[in-house]
Amino acid sequence: MFNFGYIGTSIAAGIFLIQTLPKKHKAWGRRTSQILVGSYMLFFLGLFGKENMQIEGFFMLLLSGVFAAATMHYVIAKIVGPLVFGRAWCSYTCWTAMILDLLPHKRPENKRIKGLGLIRYIYFFLSLGLVLFIWYVLKKPVEPQSTGELYWLVAGNILYYVLGILLALKLKDNRAFCKYICPIPVLQKITSRFSLLKIKIDPNKCIDCGKCEKVCPMDVNLLAYKNQNQRILATECIWCSTCAYECPENAITSTIGFDMGLKDKLYFRP
Ligand code: SF4
Ligand code: SF4
Numbered sequence: 478m479f480n481f482g483y484i485g486t487s488i489a490a491g492i493f494l495i496q497t498l499p500k501k502h503k504a505w506g507r508r509t510s511q512i513l514v515g516s517y518m519l520f521f522l523g524l525f526g527k528e529n530m531q532i533e534g535f536f537m538l539l540l541s542g543v544f545a546a547a548t549m550h551y552v553i554a555k556i557v558g559p560l561v562f563g564r565a566w567c568s569y570t571c572w573t574a575m576i577l578d579l580l581p582h583k584r585p586e587n588k589r590i591k592g593l594g595l596i597r598y599i600y601f602f603l604s605l606g607l608v609l610f611i612w613y614v615l616k617k618p619v620e621p622q623s624t625g626e627l628y629w630l631v632a633g634n635i636l637y638y639v640l641g642i643l644l645a646l647k648l649k650d651n652r653a654f655c656k657y658i659c660p661i662p663v664l665q666k667i668t669s670r671f672s673l674l675k676i677k678i679d680p681n682k683c684i685d686c687g688k689c690e691k692v693c694p695m696d697v698n699l700l701a702y703k704n705q706n707q708r709i710l711a712t713e714c715i716w717c718s719t720c721a722y723e724c725p726e727n728a729i730t731s732t733i734g735f736d737m738g739l740k741d742k743l744y745f746r747p
């Protein structure tokens with residue numbers, strides 16, 4: 478109950494700032510929530526509670542049948558929750574992105590590299606395979622809330638941070654790790670496709686200035702969706718609202734509805 482109370486209050490504080498701050502400072506609402514929740518989950522639930530919140534920890538908990546905070550976290554934030562709020566986890570609460578968003582390349586200098594997103598699927602299945610190997614072949618499961626879990630969490634997070642920072646600096650794109658390597662979207666993208674909450678451009682207000690697309694950290698082709706009078710159906714959208722804060726015509730809002738897209742409309746490098 479304390480966890481839910483703290484996380485709910487932190488997100489509420491972020492939403493309050495979004496509602497009250499002037500448009501050019503609204504991003505602080507998201508950042509506040511991200512720092513309050515991300516650091517709490519990493520330090521209190523992870524390091525202090527010795528729960529491996531990395532994807533391998535989730536797989537290990539599923540095999541062990543233990544219903545711990547990490548299990549609940551994955552169900553709410555990454556599997557079932559995205560049916561309602563899409564990939565909001567990635568903008569409002571993730572402790573990896575909490576650090577990556579501090580780096581200097583908030584607006585990607587170049588568009589996505591086609592094909593590189595495959596790495597996240599390889600990472601996901603390698604993680605699953607590793608856990609299955611440890612469980613069924615070595616028969617040495619990592620006990621829930623043990624020192625082993627803690628070591629795994631620390632090592633995994635160091636790996637994420639080092640890879641994430643190096644990639645962001647190399648590709649001049651803070652969210653490069655999210656686009657190419659992080660295995661979490663493999664789960665999120667399945668359910669966030671049907672998300673009730675999605676961003677929409679009002680075609681009657683939009684003047685096609687393209688500013689929203691320039692600031693989108695995930696290289697979403699927003700105008701392609703607008704031209705088809707669709708909401709932003711891309712499962713790469715992390716619902717950060719950066720596009721909405723940049724729009725000079727206030728044409729972008731969050732909406733509730735039922736829809737889904739098949740293939741994401743994104744910008745790639747030639
Ligand atoms: S893609 Fe991964 S690292 Fe990026 S914000 Fe989402 S969960 Fe965090
Ligand atoms: S489309 Fe808008 S809300 Fe979605 S990721 Fe891009 S900037 Fe963020």
Ligand code: SF4
Pocket residue numbers: 678682683684685686687688689690723724725726727728729
């Ligand atoms: S920033 Fe606003 S007005 Fe400009 S293209 Fe995007 S939605 Fe249209």
